[in-house]
Structure formats: C-alpha cells, structure tokens
Amino acid sequence: MNFKFFPHTKEEIEQMLKQAGMNSLDDLYADVPEQIRFRGEYDLPEPMSETEIRSLFEKLGEKNRRLTVFAGAGCYDHYTPAVVPNIISRSEFLTSYTPYQAEISQGTLHYIFEYQSMMAELTGMDVSNASMYDGSTATAEAAIMALASTKKTDTVLVSASVDPKVLNVVKTYAHFHGFNVELIPENDGATDKAHMDARLEKGGVAGVIVQQPNYHGIVEDFTGFADSCHAQKSLFIVNSVAADLALLKTPGEWGADVAVGDGQSVGIPMAFGGPSVGYMCCTEKLMRKMPGRIVGKTVDNRGQRVFVLTLQAREQHIRRQKATSNICSNESLMALFVTIYMSVMGKEGVKEAAQISYDGAHYLHDALIATDLFSNKYERPFFNEFCVKYNGDVDRLQQRFIENGILGGVKVDTDTLMFAVTEKRTKEEIDKLVNIAKEEKL
C-alpha cells in the first residue's frame, strides 16, 4: 500500500481481516451483487505528489488573471484583516464538526453565540440563527418562513430591484415548493411602493422582499413599507449587504420581520463566488419559525455558563418532513470569519471601512460624470455601487479596462456599467480607471 493517508501495513490488514472473520478485503463486500461491482479502472490521473500538485495549480492559476476589482453585483473585494484567515485555519475549528457534544465543542458554540449577537446588532433585529449557506438561499428560506408564518397566503412579492441572481433562486424554490412570486415593479430603480400597497390589499401575500442597497446600488427609502405589510398581516423581509449596515438604517429600524443577506462583504475572499455565508435574523416573535441552527446560553452541571444548540424542535433530525427547513448545518467556519472580522474591526472599524467605500464610490462616480462620457442611470442615492450609462461601446471599454488589469464594473445593460468601490481601492487606482475611460474615447 504505502500511501500517506493509509496507515495499514500489509500484515495489519491480514490480522484485522482474520479478527473480523474474513479472508480478503473482497470478502467485506460479499453482499454486493457481482453484476454491480466496479471491476474496471477509474478514468482518473495517476496519483500526484505534493510537488506535482503545486506545479499543476500554479499552471492553472496562470490561466487566471488577478484584476483590480471594481465589480460587485453580490461579491465585493473588501479588506481581509490578517488575523481572520489565520485563526479560522486553526485545526480545532477547521476539523471539528457540528457541536453536538457540547462538552468538547464550547469553542464553536461560544463563537456562534457571539456571531448571533453581532448579527442581531448589525441588523437591529432581536435574534439571529447560526448562519446559512449564502444570501440567495437565505432569502428563499425567508420566503418559505413567511408562508409558514402567515395564514391563507400563497404569494411572495419581490421587488424588481432585488439582485436577479437572488430572484432566480427564490423563483426556483417557489417553483418546487409551490408558491407564487410576483414582482413589484421599480420606479427609477427603486421599489414602487404604491404598486406594492395595491397588491398587498388584494390579499394572499405572505411577505414582501426588498434589498438594501438594491441591485443597482441604490439606497432605498423604506418608510411606510413595514406598516403596509403589517396592515395586511404580511411579513416585511429586507435583504441587505452586511458590511453596509455599519452605516445604514437597519432592517430593524425599517420595521422588518426578517433580515437576510450575504456576509461575504465583511472581508471574505471572493474565491470565485464561494464559500460565503448567509445570515438570517428575525423578531423574537418569529424565533421558533426560523430555519437553521441556533445556539443559546445555558449552564452545565458544574454551574458554569455554557452554550448549546437549542430550539431543535424546529429541525429536520427531530421533525423530519415537518421541519422548518432541510438545512442541517450552517456555514460555521464562515460565521467564525464574520465574528473575528467584527471583533478586530470593532464598532469603529466597520463604520470606517464602510465610509471609505462610500466615499471612494462617490469620488469615482463624480469623476466619471465629469468626463461627460458617462451619465447617471438613476437619480437616487447610492452606497458603494452605482450604475452609469456610457455613451460609447461598453464592451470595448471593458476590454480596455481588462487590458490594463482592471475589472471595470459589471455590464448590466447594453449601455450601462455598474461599478463598485471598496476600502481596498486607492485614489491612484480610481484615477487610472477614469483616465483609461478618457483615453478610450480619444
């Protein structure tokens, strides 16, 4: 054998087989019908040494280009404090599993409790679960939660200003779970409240889903939204970009019943889209309707304050098909990422990072408009991402950016680019982008 992950010597295999009453390894599979045994050879490469693996991925890596990122659309190039990846790679965190055995899992349970506390603070909600897969699935789960928490409803309203990628996931869940998704149209890039109100009054609506900042980067004014929903006994669900909540009015302040979203924006590496982390927070009233793992405080038999998985009567391993969701884990290590990020950045750091992102985006926006090559797509306030129309060939401009090592926005329409700026972008990088745009037009 002699392979680094298999400790068995030839003699040991023989001894062990003998003690288990077998003559050969094949005997262990005597119950597998011969007609379905796989006797061929896997169509896979020969085993590779670490050196060969490193060199393979180096070569593959050379086929990727690291760009200066001015694109967002749900994935942002924020700053990662050095502390965070270092600590989350500790094997006591990395190689453990769901903290079923509370006595030897206080590390995990303790940080999840901190995570829940921080997310509840950030969103202005009462409680949080232990995290979910990502923002899109958390939003779909919120829709199902709304249906389960309201009576005689079969429809969820989603604003047209919600990220279409999130909308697609909600629609997928709706298609199979069996509820309707109706779009609330947008007006100059923001949710049309009058339309929403009219639809709510017709009845049958379990919940309304909006996004903040919305897909266009716009900061929407949700004044009166929660009242409209609650008057019809519908839930108000706000999906927010986590990092931006350091400055923005919280879902709680807007009167939301459920706050969901993606946590990638708190410095989680983009990693071609994952892993990220979804969050879900809600009011105390809805706590027992919430999907996912939840950690609570309790005591042990020595009188110590400890933490434990709780409210499990909602979950699949107890309730099976009657559970609030099929989710049986969380995105724990990424919840730890969020927790350590919030701890090092702290109360002031999260605000400062959000403010620099906000200021950088406005600086870029103003500079682009000043070139006369770009014009506003919407006349609305934005946060760190915005849409501008370009009065030239958008594809050619983006190609020119790429040639200069810049991922220059996301093309969201034939004539429109959406740019995102984070605290990682310098004035020099922004000026370079603007100059490339100017030169392209010459």
Place this chain on the structure above:
Amino acid sequence: MNNRLYGNLIFELSKPGRRGYSLPKNEFGHHEVPAKMRRNEDAKLPECDELTVVRHYTNLSANNFGVNNGFYPLGSCTMKYNPIINEEIAALPQFAALHPLQPEDTCQGALQVYYDMQKALSAITGLEEFTLNPFAGAHGELTGLMIIRAYHQSRGDLKRTKVIVPDSAHGTNPASAAVCGLEIVEVKSTAQGVVDVNDLRGLLDDTVAAVMMTNPNTLGLFEREIPEIQKLVHECGGLMYYDGANLNPMLGVCRPGDMGFDVMHINLHKTFSTPHGGGGPGSGPVGVRKGLEQFLPVPKVEKVGDRYRIVTSNDQNFNVHVGEFFGNYAVMLRAYTYILTLGKEHIRMVGPLATLNANYIKEALKDVYELPIPTVCKHEFVFNGLKDKSTGVTTMDVAKRLLDYGYHAPTIYFPLLFHEAMMIEPTENESKETLDEFIAVLRKIAEEAKATPEDVKTAPHNTPTGRVDDVLAAKQPILTWKQLSN
C-alpha cells in the same frame, strides 16, 4: 472554564477606545450618507486590540475537538483526515482573489478546475455530468429532487408528487422532499436492516417521482436488493436517487451509475476530505445520468475546443438556480486536490480500508455491546447500547464517558430504528493502534458500567465543561449578548 481567559464573551473584553484594525487614510473627502438612510445608533460591536482578539479565539479553539486532535468516530459524518495541502491550494491568490463575474478569458484556470472536477466525479460515480453549485449535502438533496421534478414536469407528468424514503433515512431526506413540495412515503426496513422490497412494491405507482436511497444505509448495510429495486422503480416511471452521504465505502467497489441510479449527490466534506469546519462550509455536488443534463442548475461550465465557457441557460422552460455563482468553489478546490493526490490507484483502497476498520471494531466489541444486525457492515455500524441493560447506563452515558478518555463520541440515538443507537464510523485513515485503544476504552467503559455505574452516568468529568442543561436553554432562550446582559 469561566475564568478570565477562557469563559468570557468578546463583548466582555471590550473597552471603549480600543482598536484592533488599521485602514488606509481616506483620500476621497467626506460624503455624507443621507440622514434618513443612516442608522440611529452604532452597532454595539466589541472594541478590542488585536492581541486580545487573537488570544480570545485561540483560547476558544482549545475548547474544541477536531480530527487533528483525536479519533472522531462520528457515524454518518465520515470524519476523515483533511489533508493540509488542500488548504494550501484553496488559499492560492490566483483562485482566492477571483471575482465570479470576471470575463471567461480571465478565469480559464478556474473554469477548467470546475470542469475537470465534475468529470472526475463522473468517473468515480459512473454518472454523466455534475453540478458543483449546491452548498451542502442537504442542499444537494434538494437540488437533486428539483432536477427529478423538472424532468417529470418536462414530460408533462405532473401527478408524480411522492418520494419514497426508507425509515432508516437521514432526517434531511424527508425534509428536503418537503421543501421541494413533494410528499413523503416511508418504506419499511426488513429485520436484516435493508429496504423491504415487498413493502416497496406495494407503494409503487404512477404518482411516485423517485425513490431516495442512502447506500450503504444508515445502519452501514449495503442495500443488496438495489438491482431489483431500480428495475421496479423504473418500470413504474420513477427515478432512482442515490444519497451519497455514505459513498466513502463504495470507492473502489461500485458506482451509483452502474447500479441504475439516475441522480445523486456527494458530500465533498465527507468522502472527499474537505474540512467540516464546525458545521460548514460543505459542498454537495449533484450528478445525473445521460439524458438529464439539461435539468442541472445553471451556471455550469462547458468545454468547447480547448476553451471553457460559462453556460447560463439550459434552454428549458425553467432553469434551476440554487445559488448566485459556482457554489462553494474553494471547497471544491480542496476536494479536487484530494482526488489528484489519491489518483486512480489509491482511491480504490479508500472503501475497502474504511470497511475493514469498521468491521474490526464491530467484531471486537459485539460481546459487550448489543449488535442488532450481526452481518458484515460497510464503513459504519450501529450498536444498540450496552449488552447488559441491567446497569441503567445508557448510550448517552457511554458517549459522554468517551469524552473523558479523549475521544469524540459516536453519533447517538440515530438511526431511530433502535432506542439506544450508537453509530460508529472509523474511516480509512485510522491506524490499527488507534482502533485497538478505542476498543479497549469502550470495553473499559462497559466494565465501569457494572462496577461504578455512577461514574459513567455523571460523565464527563475531565472535560472543560460538564453536562449541559438543554431544557433550560430551550425553555428560556437567550440567543444574544444583548439578551444575556439585560
């Protein structure tokens, strides 16, 4: 545990004015967020210096137990070794710093890995094509059921709304079916612990969308009637779903595609060595047989000549989307590294060695622990508590006592078929010495149960935390620092 270093919450270490970060100077001038849109008060996050944060979380980690700490025989979870090289590859900036919306030309390497990985999974399972987008095993189940429903819907066969699952199935199976809008019908197990074909026969009709089978099942038994079952299910127009939670012992032995399965999911964090991370991030790729590719979620990656392209639509009435981008890409990178490390040669030995280890433990302990199904097992097996029930020592007690001896506990009280279930899965990475020591400890606990039962019933004694009060936690839920400090 509640001393200053270990027991505090980070909030209790906070002091106004402390800083743990440094950010570049703001070069852009101040722009004011409109007053109406600003939050009224700051989020009450901690204020700590960097070292305080580092010590806090380092000390927290000491209160955890991972595979790198010791033997972790948690049944159904395949707690195998998580190779360090996987972590190194996943952290390469050439992959970690990629934006998922980069133009195809600038991420050919990343797309190639996605493509090659799904091909590798096809080779291992005998299925045609995989999506790597689902985020976890349960998410894979849901995705697989969506594919099955989309297939039936595409044929206009709308009355197929039932999913048949064995009574030994993981709770996620019925829960995933419910999220997917399907009805659950349970099929009984025989006294030998496998699906009862006669019972199944009576359940099959033209309303059945699929039969979901975990194989080997949660008792660690190979479902030997699969050839007959797949024939019956296909004859009635249903599809066969393979829950790959227990795929590990099948490596080198058989492939779901060859067994007649149409759709399956794989838990990369089990069979393909990616770390469990305290409960995620996982990854749950879903594979389909030829003829079902058009129902796989988008985006997917295709190869045209020597270029890799992103496909965003299947040209179907309905495209399945289960996430925003390409799933937990960095998790998949780790699993791909593992597959390349093992290669065609060593991957064949994973199943037999995992199965050998399980049978070795089972045979060595069956005289003191009750073995309800005495046949050869696969990667795991289930004891129904101690053989001698007169001591009053329960499976919970044995599990807690194991913690005292430096082991993680097995999965307990699952599957539900036995009241005192104790499910043990050793994996192929454990040495004979490790297994021998574990066996000796379980025998010792069996003796303690007779001689000093109170010691076992009140275990653990040597852990930083004693038995916790679950009832109190659920009765008076305190879920945040704010609730705790009020």
